[in-house]
Amino acid sequence: MTEERSVEGWSPTIGAGVTLDEVIDLAFDYRGDVTIVRRDGTEVVGYVYNRNRDVPEPFLQLFDPTGASHTLRYAAVRTVRFTGKDTAAGKSYEAWLRRKAQAEESAPLA
Amino acid sequence: MTVPLSQMWTVATYVLQQKLKGQARYPLVLMLEPLFRCNLACAGCGKIQYPAHILKRHLTVEQCLQAVEECGAPMVSIPGGEPLMYPEIGPLVKELVVRKKYIYLCTNAILLKEKLEEGMFAPSKYLSFSIHMDGPRQEHDESVCREGVYDEAVEGIKEALRRGFRVTTNTTLFEGASPLRMRQFFDEMMDLGVEGMMISPGYSYSKAPDQEHFLRRQRANELFSTMLARAKRRWRFNQSPLFLQFLMGKQDFECTPWGNPTYNLFGWQRPCYLLQEGYASTFQELMETTRWDQYGRKSGNPKCRDCMVHCGYEATAVDHTFSSWRGFRDSVVATVTGRL
Numbered sequence: 001m002t003e004e005r006s007v008e009g010w011s012p013t014i015g016a017g018v019t020l021d022e023v024i025d026l027a028f029d030y031r032g033d034v035t036i037v038r039r040d041g042t043e044v045v046g047y048v049y050n051r052n053r054d055v056p057e058p059f060l061q062l063f064d065p066t067g068a069s070h071t072l073r074y075a076a077v078r079t080v081r082f083t084g085k086d087t088a089a090g091k092s093y094e095a096w097l098r099r100k101a102q103a104e105e106s107a108p109l110a
Numbered sequence: 111m112t113v114p115l116s117q118m119w120t121v122a123t124y125v126l127q128q129k130l131k132g133q134a135r136y137p138l139v140l141m142l143e144p145l146f147r148c149n150l151a152c153a154g155c156g157k158i159q160y161p162a163h164i165l166k167r168h169l170t171v172e173q174c175l176q177a178v179e180e181c182g183a184p185m186v187s188i189p190g191g192e193p194l195m196y197p198e199i200g201p202l203v204k205e206l207v208v209r210k211k212y213i214y215l216c217t218n219a220i221l222l223k224e225k226l227e228e229g230m231f232a233p234s235k236y237l238s239f240s241i242h243m244d245g246p247r248q249e250h251d252e253s254v255c256r257e258g259v260y261d262e263a264v265e266g267i268k269e270a271l272r273r274g275f276r277v278t279t280n281t282t283l284f285e286g287a288s289p290l291r292m293r294q295f296f297d298e299m300m301d302l303g304v305e306g307m308m309i310s311p312g313y314s315y316s317k318a319p320d321q322e323h324f325l326r327r328q329r330a331n332e333l334f335s336t337m338l339a340r341a342k343r344r345w346r347f348n349q350s351p352l353f354l355q356f357l358m359g360k361q362d363f364e365c366t367p368w369g370n371p372t373y374n375l376f377g378w379q380r381p382c383y384l385l386q387e388g389y390a391s392t393f394q395e396l397m398e399t400t401r402w403d404q405y406g407r408k409s410g411n412p413k414c415r416d417c418m419v420h421c422g423y424e425a426t427a428v429d430h431t432f433s434s435w436r437g438f439r440d441s442v443v444a445t446v447t448g449r450l
């Protein structure tokens with residue numbers, strides 16, 4: 001089993017080896033909340049559930065924890081910080097088998 | 111009980127109408143996901159890993175019905191998450207029955223007995239419970255990562271059948287599945303009295319934690335060929351025989367991802383139930399703006415290379431049945447003789 005490396009906790013600087021488009025793609029792929037830092041310095045936290053670059057004004061969409069949906073143009077985004085927990089990380093089948101084996105070992109003998 | 115003739119007739123006339131209209135792409139089954147929450151956390155599932163505030167949310171009945179209306183498919187599959195945890199599942203099913211949609215409510219059945227005892231559902235030819243059963247007891251409990259779930263599901267199946275509901279099973283097969291054990295499992299399900307079984311290889315989601323246990327295409331062909339060799343007459347499959355032949359490597363189909371469009375909290379999912387490449391806000395936008403040529407085996411997309419999942423290929427098999435005399439003949443012969 002190869003665990004995918006998570007970007008949890010990453011705080012990229014756009015231009016330093018990574019583009020905004022790439023970071024937004026990663027945010028869209030990320031199964032945790034992120035913090036979007038706008039160009040004006042304000043921030044919004046939430047789950048990025050959509051992004052579209054195939055339109056004249058590329059945009060991303062997120063749900064904040066209150067359930068409100070926000071649409072932000074790429075042009076208004078400075079960067080994205082991966083601040084929330086990656087809910088897809090570390091939940092392997094093997095880990096379950098290991099937990100099961102441990103539970104069986106520690107169970108009192110009948 | 112077998113698939114009602116009225117369902118076969120509805121699907122056949124719908125497909126023929128689409129063909130007469132010259133529709134190259136049409137939906138066959140709407141995959142309606144009212145929520146992502148689940149009471150299990152199966153190792154092969156890439157559907158449930160979301161932050162708590164997303165898992166808490168669900169679609170309204172109105173949003174679901176709007177999606178059904180927009181899409182127009184004759185069948186609606188309700189997966190999830192676990193749809194029996196959706197607080198509006200009773201009213202939603204009722205509304206879909208009124209609209210004469212054939213519903214497959216896909217459930218792990220943990221809550222089924224309880225919901226039936228509460229009188230949440232009424233038996234109808236339009237409603238079928240599609241019970242998640244990944245093989246015999248040991249294999250199933252391992253697949254869902256919890257012991258005892260197989261027995262709970264069997265209790266749910268018995269209760270639903272006792273009350274006169276249509277019940278089917280829905281099985282995802284992973285690497286290491288034993289053809290012999292699966293043949294015994296088919297017997298067990300038939301003994302229980304289910305209407306039919308659906309089988310499919312798992313898909314290697316990038317989000318699914320269990321990457322190494324999904325079947326690759328050639329191994330899938332070998333497994334399904336062995337498992338379905340000299341299929342017993344008593345086994346009933348609730349899916350196109352041509353799809354089963356495809357799993358065995360006897361048919362060469364291309365994926366039709368628009369056949370099973372998916373609607374959930376985020377909108378209309380591109381391009382299919384398995385891949386999340388973005389969302390459209392309307393069904394029309396999904397159909398018109400998705401770059402369909404980038405998906406399927408011929409596209410060369412590595413995400414599609416080994417995929418043989420029913421939500422991509424079952425609709426292809428049904429379309430093939432009505433596209434040529436050969437397809438129609440193959441389908442009829444397999445259905446009548448039971449030979450795959």
Ligand code: SF4
Pocket residue numbers: 148149150151152154155156157158190191192218242254
């Ligand atoms: S029961 Fe279904 S939705 Fe729930 S975790 Fe298992 S596969 Fe996923």
Ligand code: SF4
Pocket residue numbers: 365366367381382383384385405406407413414415417418419421422423
């Ligand atoms: S081949 Fe599979 S993954 Fe690719 S579009 Fe079709 S159903 Fe989706």
